[in-house]
Amino acid sequence: MAAADDFDEVLKQYHLALDEIMKGSAQGYKRVYSRRDDATLANPFGPPARGWDEVAKTLERAASHYRDGEATGFENVAKYVTSELAYTVEIERCQAKVEG
Secondary structure: OHHHHHHHHHHHHHHHHHHHHOOOOOHHHHHHOOOOOOOEEOOOOOOOEEOHHHHHHHHHHHHOOEEEEEEEEEEEEEEEEOOOOEEEEEEEEEEEEEOO
């Protein structure tokens, strides 16, 4: 049960971070993202990034496309949590003004 509670807290922080990125700030994701060498990120604004340095640059680039937006909802498709692994698949709903 503790693993599920911990994951729910991480997921809450992730949702708040998405709201920040929709306002043009990558800082929320930077607070919660892994600093490990195997951290990865794939988003619509560029090739997949691997490792903290590349992930951080990709987050900044993604955030630069948004301003004055907000995360409006999250639809959970799947969620799996054990003491060693957790993941979720969600549909994120957002409203934002997209730059360039």
